[in-house]
Amino acid sequence: MKKHDVKKKYNLPSKxxxxxxxxxxxxxxxxxxxxxxxxxxxxFAEKKKKFDWDQREKELKDLCDKHRSKNGEYDxxxxxxxxxxxxxxxxxxxxxxxxxxxxxxxxxxxxxxxGFKNLRSxxxxxxxxxxxxxxxxxxxxxxxxxxxxxxDPFQAFIYGQTNFPLQASTKYNxxxxxxxxxxxxxxxxxxxxxxxxxxxxxxxxxHYFSSMPPEVWTQYGLSQSDxxxxxxxxxxxxxxxxxxxxxxxxxxxxxxxxxxxxxxENTGFEPNPDRTEGTYSKYASLDDKLDGMHYxxxxxxxGIGRTTSDAxxxxxxxxxxxxxxxxxxxxxxxxxxxxxFQDFLDYCLISEEQFFRVIDSWRSDHLWKLEGTQWxxxxxxxx
Amino acid sequence: xxxxxNIRIIARLDIKAxxxxxxxxxxxxxxxxxxxxxxxxxxLEGADELLYxxxxxxxxxxxxxxxxxxxxASKVFVPMTVGGGIRSSHDVQRLLDAGADxxxxxxxxxxxxxxxxxLSRTFGAQCIVLSxxxxxxxxxxxxxxxxxxxxxxxxxxxxxxxxxxxxxxxxVLLTSVDRxxxxxxxxxxxxxxxxxxxxxxxxxxxxMGSLSDFxxxxxxxxxxxxxxxxxxxxNQISLPQIKEHAKEKGINVRPE
Amino acid sequence: xxxxxxxxxxxxxNTGNIYNVxxxxxxxxxxxxxTADPAEILKADRLILPGVGAFKYCADQLGAKDLISxxxxxxxxxxxxxGICVGMQMLLExxxxxxxxxxxxxxxxxxxxxxxxxxxxxxIPVFGWYKIQVQKSGDxxxxxxxxxxxxxxxxxxxxxxxxxxxxxFATYHAGGEDIPAIIGQENxxxxxFHPEKSGKVGIEMIADFLNI
Numbered sequence: 001m002k003k004h005d006v007k008k009k010y011n012l013p014s015k016x017x018x019x020x021x022x023x024x025x026x027x028x029x030x031x032x033x034x035x036x037x038x039x040x041x042x043x044f045a046e047k048k049k050k051f052d053w054d055q056r057e058k059e060l061k062d063l064c065d066k067h068r069s070k071n072g073e074y075d076x077x078x079x080x081x082x083x084x085x086x087x088x089x090x091x092x093x094x095x096x097x098x099x100x101x102x103x104x105x106x107x108x109x110x111x112x113x114x115g116f117k118n119l120r121s122x123x124x125x126x127x128x129x130x131x132x133x134x135x136x137x138x139x140x141x142x143x144x145x146x147x148x149x150x151x152d153p154f155q156a157f158i159y160g161q162t163n164f165p166l167q168a169s170t171k172y173n174x175x176x177x178x179x180x181x182x183x184x185x186x187x188x189x190x191x192x193x194x195x196x197x198x199x200x201x202x203x204x205x206x207h208y209f210s211s212m213p214p215e216v217w218t219q220y221g222l223s224q225s226d227x228x229x230x231x232x233x234x235x236x237x238x239x240x241x242x243x244x245x246x247x248x249x250x251x252x253x254x255x256x257x258x259x260x261x262x263x264x265e266n267t268g269f270e271p272n273p274d275r276t277e278g279t280y281s282k283y284a285s286l287d288d289k290l291d292g293m294h295y296x297x298x299x300x301x302x303g304i305g306r307t308t309s310d311a312x313x314x315x316x317x318x319x320x321x322x323x324x325x326x327x328x329x330x331x332x333x334x335x336x337x338x339x340x341f342q343d344f345l346d347y348c349l350i351s352e353e354q355f356f357r358v359i360d361s362w363r364s365d366h367l368w369k370l371e372g373t374q375w376x377x378x379x380x381x382x383x
Numbered sequence: 384x385x386x387x388x389n390i391r392i393i394a395r396l397d398i399k400a401x402x403x404x405x406x407x408x409x410x411x412x413x414x415x416x417x418x419x420x421x422x423x424x425x426x427l428e429g430a431d432e433l434l435y436x437x438x439x440x441x442x443x444x445x446x447x448x449x450x451x452x453x454x455x456a457s458k459v460f461v462p463m464t465v466g467g468g469i470r471s472s473h474d475v476q477r478l479l480d481a482g483a484d485x486x487x488x489x490x491x492x493x494x495x496x497x498x499x500x501x502l503s504r505t506f507g508a509q510c511i512v513l514s515x516x517x518x519x520x521x522x523x524x525x526x527x528x529x530x531x532x533x534x535x536x537x538x539x540x541x542x543x544x545x546x547x548x549x550x551x552x553x554x555v556l557l558t559s560v561d562r563x564x565x566x567x568x569x570x571x572x573x574x575x576x577x578x579x580x581x582x583x584x585x586x587x588x589x590x591m592g593s594l595s596d597f598x599x600x601x602x603x604x605x606x607x608x609x610x611x612x613x614x615x616x617x618n619q620i621s622l623p624q625i626k627e628h629a630k631e632k633g634i635n636v637r638p639e
Numbered sequence: 640x641x642x643x644x645x646x647x648x649x650x651x652x653n654t655g656n657i658y659n660v661x662x663x664x665x666x667x668x669x670x671x672x673x674t675a676d677p678a679e680i681l682k683a684d685r686l687i688l689p690g691v692g693a694f695k696y697c698a699d700q701l702g703a704k705d706l707i708s709x710x711x712x713x714x715x716x717x718x719x720x721x722g723i724c725v726g727m728q729m730l731l732e733x734x735x736x737x738x739x740x741x742x743x744x745x746x747x748x749x750x751x752x753x754x755x756x757x758x759x760x761x762x763i764p765v766f767g768w769y770k771i772q773v774q775k776s777g778d779x780x781x782x783x784x785x786x787x788x789x790x791x792x793x794x795x796x797x798x799x800x801x802x803x804x805x806x807x808f809a810t811y812h813a814g815g816e817d818i819p820a821i822i823g824q825e826n827x828x829x830x831x832f833h834p835e836k837s838g839k840v841g842i843e844m845i846a847d848f849l850n851i
Binding site: 431480 | 656663665666691692764769837839842
Binding site: 257258260264270280282319320328 | 407408410411412413439442443444518528530532533534535560564565
């Protein structure tokens with residue numbers, strides 16, 4: 001199978017460098033390092049500590065005052081999965097800021113029991129929810145195609161997760177959409193919105209779709225109507241509805257671990273019974289059986305597994321030290337997601353052999369070396 | 384009271400060195416404060432024993448409690464049990480030298496049950512506490528978890544505790560992963576079934592939320608000792624309050 | 640007696656809790672000296688004999704360090720000796736734990752299994768907090784009355800059986816039996832419990848010992 005030019009596609013530097021403060025490397029797309037070798041996410045995290053959070057909260061209150069409905073209608077869309085971050089946003093907006101949120105969920109590819117349970121608990125704790133579930137056979141096809149061509153079976157899900165809330169916004173005339181954290185900002189991507197509460201819908205293509213918007217799949221035999229649920233509304237509709245995407249992470253000091261505690265107490269959230277594969281925690285991203293494969297592919301493409309990203313965030317949040325983060329990365333990063341591996345193969349209708357061929361086609365020479373039959377990263381983090 | 388068994392009230396301190404932390408379902412490392420300060424306070428308020436658990440020892444494969452134990456031992460004069468990442472006689476000796484009276488062992492014992500026998504022979508059964516993190520899997524069964532509540536083992540808790548008793552464990556620290564940090568009450572069935580299955584004392588841990596949780600786990604559950612964390616750390620219930628309450632309910636505890 | 644200094648010598652013979660005892664002595668305002676040196680032991684102002692684990696092991700260790708005659712000599716000087724836990728048990732003639740092992744024979748009596756008459760309710764080893772009942776018997780070099788009904792921490796599987804009631808200074812009740820908690824004769828005293836683990840009241844008792 002032909003190897004993808006990962007370096008070119010994602011514009012990755014040839015030499016692998018690790019941030020001096022956290023565990024992330026310069027192979028994360030769109031990240032930058034300063035002259036001291038510190039990544040943009042860490043720099044931002046330091047700045048974050050000094051923001052005037054009272055002022056930011058005031059901005060949130062003003063925003064809510066502006067959008068709050070006067071007749072009992074929904075006044076904000078909260079995209080969520082039932083996990084700790086979205087739940088926190090929804091609960092805060094409803095109970096602290098007196099809004100009337102419509103929670104909007106794009107169905108995972110394959111629900112885990114704990115994932116569905118947590119969504120149900122959120123709903124039962126007092127929220128309306130709109131759940132969008134695409135055509136099952138189309139979704140499978142898309143997942144399989146995107147795995148083979150983009151190296152991520154999650155692409156289909158990401159379209160829906162990004163565009164379904166936009167559709168809900170225009171269809172229900174709710175201009176305000178409130179997400180949790182701005183992933184680009186918190187994890188060291190494009191920092192253009194580090195100091196603003198919003199993101200531009202026009203950036204979705206680059207930031208979330210790997211420059212492959214839903215329409216491209218028509219060349220693989222999917223029809224316009226197949227792709228309809230994954231599409232955003234037209235730019236005209238978005239503009240005339242005055243749809244805006246905001247981030248709670250701008251208005252409140254974002255601490256994912258604190259969201260965990262909050263959600264246990266307020267929305268009936270339960271963590272995974274055991275450790276989530278590929279990382280050390282039990283409380284993040286639990287709802288999709290294909291989730292693990294998405295993170296595993298990031299490990300293959302960039303040498304950055306889930307542990308690396310999770311540990312990096314927790315180092316910045318002051319929960320663990322860099323040495324502890326490194327120990328966790330060495331222990332868990334790149335762990336093969338075997339729990340749902342067979343489910344994945346069945347879902348995407350591919351064989352194990354085909355699977356490994358695709359995986360290997362994403363192993364860039366600048367990151368990976370083959371020793372006998374074992375692949376290993378050329379550069380690994382160490383103390 | 385039918386018998387004069389004295390119920391021990393144990394203050395549990397989960398540590399991620401150098402901090403005292405408190406998680407929920409053995410997840411999360413929210414900082415509470417300085418462990419020594421809390422330990423001394425609990426000692427002065429009448430805790431019958433202190434329990435130090437290194438919450439992340441198995442995760443990082445290290446033992447960080449020696450210094451904390453040493454400092455605490457110079458101020459606290461009730462029995463101290465220390466657990467988290469203990470893997471060998473050497474680890475045990477270091478902690479005993481630092482001032483611990485008993486050690487609690489989980490992950491290493493599950494991986495190598497003979498370790499219990501070895502440690503019990505060397506240090507005495509009364510020194511070896513089996514720590515079990517139990518998660519309910521069906522109405523009447525629980526599974527033991529290791530690595531700080533992260534990895535399932537497929538090991539049935541009741542069978543495991545029975546085996547550990549045979550191998551020489553002197554006591555069991557039984558923590559409900561489902562209840563711990565939630566303040567929703569102890570897992571009564573878990574404790575009840577375990578106290579019925581073995582003779583060695585059982586310390587009930589995980590879920591203390593109200594004073595009535597205390598008497599139900601002792602009277603109905605048969606627990607020999609009760610460990611608590613959240614309610615103490617966040618000043619929701621004090622040790623003197625529990626002792627007063629126990630006295631009212633006719634449960635023998637050390638007064639003061 | 641020993642005057643104003645607060646020195647206490649702890650016999651170090653390779654058994655358990657000497658550092659805990661030393662820390663408790665410091666907390667009580669004392670000055671602990673840990674030693675196995677016979678000369679040091681003989682000139683101690685006050686002596687503590689600790690002990691955990693098996694009687695036989697402890698007795699063998701004492702023998703191996705040639706300390707048995709030294710301790711007896713020390714007792715002859717009329718300076719105070721306090722045995723703790725197995726250290727207390729060794730003050731007696733001997734123990735039947737495993738096979739018969741000789742003790743220091745300073746107080747008449749033996750060490751044997753704890754047999755509860757209400758067996759179902761007493762788990763062995765006995766451990767936990769129990770309150771002691773101070774007996775009005777014999778001479779003690781410490782005022783023990785104030786410790787009546789106070790709780791101390793016990794952990795043991797074997798107990799003392801004294802030949803003379805007058806040597807029993809305090810008992811505690813477990814499994815239907817009154818088990819010796821404090822024993823003594825003249826300048827020798829022993830406590831089955833661990834004063835260094837018995838909280839404030841234990842520290843108080845150690846402080847009293849420092850005043851002798």
